[in-house]
Amino acid sequence: MAIDSNLYCQTIGKTPLINISNLVKPDGAKLLAKCEYANPGMSLKDRIASHMIHTAINNGQLKSGDTLVCASSGNTGCSVAMIGSMLGIKVIVVTSAKCSEEKQNHIKAYGAELMIMPDTDYMAKASELAIKHGYFDINQYSNPANPEAYYKTLGPEIWQETQGKVSHFVMTGSTFGCISGTGRYLKEQNAEIRVILADPDGSNMHDYYYKSFKENDNDFAVGAMKPFIIEGAGKSKPTPCLNFNVIDDVVKVNDQEAINMCYKLANTNGLLVGGSSGLNVHAAVEIANSLTSEHIIVTLLCDNGVKYLSKIFNSRFLTQNNIKVGAAQTA
Ligand SMILES: Cc1ncc(COP(=O)(O)O)c(C=O)c1O
CATH class of the missing domain: 3.40.50.1100 (Rossmann fold)
Known part of the structure; x- marks a missing residue:
């Protein structure tokens, strides 16, 4: 018999916000991460x-x-x-x-x-x-309840847990519900907060943002994406959930950089997280290193690395895909 899922859904959200500034140079920005892998389904x-x-x-x-x-x-x-x-x-x-x-x-x-x-x-x-x-x-790509979920939960959590001091939000996108909903909430609290999309190499969103959205080129169109390993990140074209108006910049991260960061998070911080988390943290660290200690960057550890033991935490898969990580780092 079906139960009242609202009871169980109480365990969704209010994820820990942890300090991972050890990955940033000493005088860089403070770097915080929301542990979305702590949700019961192990992802955002x-x-x-x-x-x-x-x-x-x-x-x-x-x-x-x-x-x-x-x-x-x-x-x-x-x-x-x-x-x-x-x-x-x-x-x-x-x-x-x-x-x-x-x-x-x-x-x-x-x-x-x-x-x-x-x-x-x-x-x-x-x-x-x-x-x-x-x-x-349910169509998560165009369902308004997708960005709205983050507008109602993740955005307020980040704002309250940083006492309104967050200065940057860095997040990858696939449906773009998370960056659009969270970004909208944060910018409504403080229009100065910078929202940065971390886009995998191979995805078309960097070009869509700069050529189509910023330069207003309505005829802009690109072909299929080039292959990349990271799951849950990147798209061939904007989705209906994407709100480019709340995004200030799009930065590119390649598979090797994202996966290097997954191993670094596992080995230096004990955080076994998925490839999109590595992608987020790589981009966030680069931004943090270019800023000073009064800035606070928040990013997401989107899901649990156990979901990828056969892929990014598997040496055979990495070799087949020309990804190099230190021998001591792989199983
Ligand atoms: C692991 C992971 N990270 C990031 C994202 C991106 O989130 P969004 O769909 O809100 O852009 C997804 C979405 O599929 C995901 O599964």
Whole structure:
């Protein structure tokens, strides 16, 4: 029988904010990280899964016994499957072959059905299924409850936990719900706060931001993304959830830099986190090193590194993908 998932959802959010300034040069900015891996589904996406599902229930679009379809690079699928199972909602997650085996198994552990599609097709497949069978399409890429979840939770947490002293927010993006919702909240408190998107090398968002948005070139279009390893980061084109107006800069980080930082976080701080966290922290450290000690940068440790033991924490996978890390660092 379905239980009241609101009870369990109390454990979502209010994640620890930790000081990782040891990674920054001595006179650089203070660097803080929200431990989103501490959510029950082990990623930031619990915040949106809870809010999107409860919003749909409150709007009369979804109820116990219904089937929900969710396109996801993996983590939203995990979180939606977790909450769906508590509410008696059947969940079908459509993901790409890039999704780690650990995330695939995590989704299935909650009883959800998993469909794996070629990289570019998984979002279209979810809406096709919804239309064909009358399923509820949660569509995190265009669902306003996605950025709203961060506007209502993560933004206020960062503001309160830094006593309003946060000066920079650094975050990667895939749906861009997190950076858009959190960025909007923080800028409403203090318009001086700088919001920086960390974009993986291979993603098109840097070019979209500078060429299409900043230079107002409406004809700007680029092709498919170039391949990169980091999951849950980067996109071929802007999503409806993306609000470029709250973003001040876009910086690029490559796979090698992101993964180096994952190992550094594991070995110097005891933090086993996923590739997008390494990407975030690499970008945040570079920014912190260019600033002075009165600045406070907040970034996110988006998910748990256990979700990638077969990939970025696996020496064979790294060798196959031409990533080099110190021999003592890999299993
Ligand atoms: C591990 C991880 N990091 C970062 C993100 C980016 O968050 P958002 O979709 O809000 O841009 C995602 C999204 O899939 C993710 O799974």
